[in-house]
Amino acid sequence: MSGxxxxxxxxxxxxxxxxxxLVLFVLVIFGLEAWLQPQFTPLTLMFTGIVLTLIPAIIxxxxxxxxxxxxxxxxxxxxxxxxxxxxxxxxxxIPVVENLFAVPDWLPGSPAWAKLLGGFLIVGFxxxxxxxxxxxxxxxFSDEFDEAIDGIIxxxxxxxxxxxxxxxxxxxSSGGVDLGAGSVRIVLTxxxxxxxxxxxxxxxxxMKFERRPLYWMPLGLTIAAALNSLFTYLRGTLSQSSFSxxxxxxxxxxxxxxxxxxxWFLSRSIQQDLAAHGGA
Amino acid sequence: xxxxxxxxEQHAHEQRSAVLVLxxxxxxxxxxxxxxxxxxxAANTVTRDGITAEAPAGWLxxxxxxxxxxxxxxxxxxxxxxxxLHMHADADLEAMATMRxxxxxxxxxxFHILETTPIVFDGRDGFKVNYAYxxxxxxxxxxxxxxxxxxxxxxxxLLISFxxxxxxxxxxxxxxxxxxxxxxxxxxx
Numbered sequence: 038m039s040g041x042x043x044x045x046x047x048x049x050x051x052x053x054x055x056x057x058x059l060v061l062f063v064l065v066i067f068g069l070e071a072w073l074q075p076q077f078t079p080l081t082l083m084f085t086g087i088v089l090t091l092i093p094a095i096i097x098x099x100x101x102x103x104x105x106x107x108x109x110x111x112x113x114x115x116x117x118x119x120x121x122x123x124x125x126x127x128x129x130x131i132p133v134v135e136n137l138f139a140v141p142d143w144l145p146g147s148p149a150w151a152k153l154l155g156g157f158l159i160v161g162f163x164x165x166x167x168x169x170x171x172x173x174x175x176x177x178f179s180d181e182f183d184e185a186i187d188g189i190i191x192x193x194x195x196x197x198x199x200x201x202x203x204x205x206x207x208x209x210s211s212g213g214v215d216l217g218a219g220s221v222r223i224v225l226t227x228x229x230x231x232x233x234x235x236x237x238x239x240x241x242x243x244m245k246f247e248r249r250p251l252y253w254m255p256l257g258l259t260i261a262a263a264l265n266s267l268f269t270y271l272r273g274t275l276s277q278s279s280f281s282x283x284x285x286x287x288x289x290x291x292x293x294x295x296x297x298x299x300x301w302f303l304s305r306s307i308q309q310d311l312a313a314h315g316g317a
Numbered sequence: 318x319x320x321x322x323x324x325x326e327q328h329a330h331e332q333r334s335a336v337l338v339l340x341x342x343x344x345x346x347x348x349x350x351x352x353x354x355x356x357x358x359a360a361n362t363v364t365r366d367g368i369t370a371e372a373p374a375g376w377l378x379x380x381x382x383x384x385x386x387x388x389x390x391x392x393x394x395x396x397x398x399x400x401x402l403h404m405h406a407d408a409d410l411e412a413m414a415t416m417r418x419x420x421x422x423x424x425x426x427x428f429h430i431l432e433t434t435p436i437v438f439d440g441r442d443g444f445k446v447n448y449a450y451x452x453x454x455x456x457x458x459x460x461x462x463x464x465x466x467x468x469x470x471x472x473x474x475l476l477i478s479f480x481x482x483x484x485x486x487x488x489x490x491x492x493x494x495x496x497x498x499x500x501x502x503x504x505x506x
């Protein structure tokens with residue numbers, strides 16, 4: 038067995054282990070909820086929210102970090118991006134979406150066109166811009182940002198931080214109700230945010246190391262915002278307008294498929310980049 | 318696609334790109350604001366017993382009985398509702414308001430009058446009552462705030478009410494004012 042082949046095989050094994058861990062995480066939460074039927078105080082709810090959201094965040098962070106095996110980025114910078122993403126979500130993203138635009142008050146009950154378009158223009162652009170900005174105005178200038186794929190690695194880290202804050206907000210605002218189904222949502226939301234931000238990270242990395250037209254980066258951000266909106270629509274609308282629990286799962290499965298396809302595209306592009314640089 | 322550029326040219330190009338991203342995001346948010354305005358001000362015309370009103374699009378409209386003409390309710394927050402009543406004027410507006418408040422004080426838990434005042438709304442004389450009470454029907458008791466607007470309509474009185482959870486009352490109030498402006502007596506009773 039050649040070195041690169043063995044390396045790729047071990048990454049596959051690690052990826053499968055990550056997915057299994059996430060499935061186990063969801064099953065454990067379902068089991069614990071059914072067994073303990075917990076009642077929360079504000080403090081225990083906050084603690085539960087942090088634990089529930091950090092576990093999938095760490096697993097997804099490791100999942101995307103492993104892609105960059107040619108010249109792995111410093112772990113400290115990945116953690117910094119994760120924290121910066123979370124801070125931007127908390128200080129800017131959530132207040133803009135929930136307070137300035139009051140999205141929860143009108144978007145869920147809107148017609149489909151408004152859900153998609155409002156989700157795209159307000160939620161999608163706000164979230165994807167902040168994840169992009171976390172990288173573009175910090176680590177982008179660093180010497181560590183020395184490959185095109187670093188754009189993907191750093192934006193996914195910022196996005197996982199962003200998603201973690203959204204998930205904590207979700208657990209706390211739901212009052213800890215239905216944590217089992219909530220854990221599925223947490224796992225999916227984290228993957229979706231990471232993969233969509235990975236798209237703008239892909240465009241950002243190419244922009245830095247290749248001569249690209251001026252519309253290149255806005256195009257990347259627009260695609261990420263559109264996918265963000267489509268994911269939220271599939272996950273939320275199909276669940277809310279359903280008349281049976283089967284439809285709830287159809288929405289979740291479609292949303293998961295979308296996030297999965299985007300993740301596969303990102304992994305493939307990283308693979309090609311590594312191959313071009315003799316890393317695979 | 319790739320051509321040779323100096324570092325400063327590349328830097329300037331990246332700067333312009335970042336500015337363009339900012340502009341794109343700003344334009345997207347402005348368009349989003351337009352969509353939000355379009356959705357939140359969208360309304361359906363409702364006509365019941367000679368009363369016409371513009372109910373927020375997507376809200377539940379329930380027919381009333383007796384003097385209660387209709388109830389319009391937010392489907393995402395059932396505590397947020399508008400009521401339209403058409404009553405015979407048995408007394409002046411203030412006396413009618415006092416009677417109604419006394420009745421409600423007997424029906425609602427901790428019913429409290431916050432303010433009563435004669436008003437001129439859109440050039441129409443009227444009377445306004447702000448009140449609050451505790452809603453204990455739910456598993457978690459909550460404070461409901463409300464406001465009644467009384468307007469004379471010939472020998473009758475038009476009463477238009479708004480109620481919402483105390484926490485969201487102020488934020489929801491401008492939407493009610495749009496509804497209030499839209500209510501008109503178009504004929505019959």
